[in-house]
Amino acid sequence: MHNRLAELRAQHGLTQQELADYVAVSRQTIISLENGRYNPSILLAFRLARLFHLTIEEIFIFSVEDDTDILFGGQS
Amino acid sequence: MNTHKKWIASRVRLGWALLILGILTIIAGIIFELNLTHLPYNFRLVTGLGILFAGGGIGYLVRYIAALKDAQSARRLAIEEQDERSVLIRTRAGNRAFWVSAALVYLGLLWASFASSGSLPALAGDVLWFFLAACVLVPFAVYIAGILLDQRSL
Numbered sequence: 001m002h003n004r005l006a007e008l009r010a011q012h013g014l015t016q017q018e019l020a021d022y023v024a025v026s027r028q029t030i031i032s033l034e035n036g037r038y039n040p041s042i043l044l045a046f047r048l049a050r051l052f053h054l055t056i057e058e059i060f061i062f063s064v065e066d067d068t069d070i071l072f073g074g075q076s
Numbered sequence: 077m078n079t080h081k082k083w084i085a086s087r088v089r090l091g092w093a094l095l096i097l098g099i100l101t102i103i104a105g106i107i108f109e110l111n112l113t114h115l116p117y118n119f120r121l122v123t124g125l126g127i128l129f130a131g132g133g134i135g136y137l138v139r140y141i142a143a144l145k146d147a148q149s150a151r152r153l154a155i156e157e158q159d160e161r162s163v164l165i166r167t168r169a170g171n172r173a174f175w176v177s178a179a180l181v182y183l184g185l186l187w188a189s190f191a192s193s194g195s196l197p198a199l200a201g202d203v204l205w206f207f208l209a210a211c212v213l214v215p216f217a218v219y220i221a222g223i224l225l226d227q228r229s230l
Contacts, residue, residue, distance in 0.1 A: 021152075028227075029161040038230050041160050 002061040006034040008052050023047040080154035084143050091136030098130025165230060169222030177215035
């Protein structure tokens, strides 16, 4: 799943460690989120959304294609 | 005391408990080894278990005592330990280790079954000891490898 976390963090002038401290996760988790290697729990997604005064959908971009790959093994 | 400091304090208590248990087990192992020479048991295993407990306890104390003095360090350490990605990584590694452990035990059962019918040599003596040691160490190695692997991929 793609996300705008790195962009939003830069806009707010936060370091990865500061963002991690705000949402109570490790800096490594923020790095993994920004690289798109890790999808957050619903709780962490809400914390991030609240911090940036956005909705979850505005931060994490759901891709139907990616989901179709998972659901149907690439056959839609 | 805030939640994070309370959590760190509980880890420190666990560290002391492990250390004391380890020291008592080591002493018991040494006493058994010296006084119960007529029994056909290897009491070094008891001493070894004590060293493992004491080592774990020292590890906990080294890691958590320093964090108790500083609220920021306590918070970061508590967050790192309970971090959702770290929990996921540990869970996945544990799952892999469990299946490896189950496979090893099943292999041992199969071997014992074939050995009882004479198709395979019986597991005895050193071979049995190495097999049991592998049943303990291999899943542990798989667990550590799983953590290292997932720390890169997740």
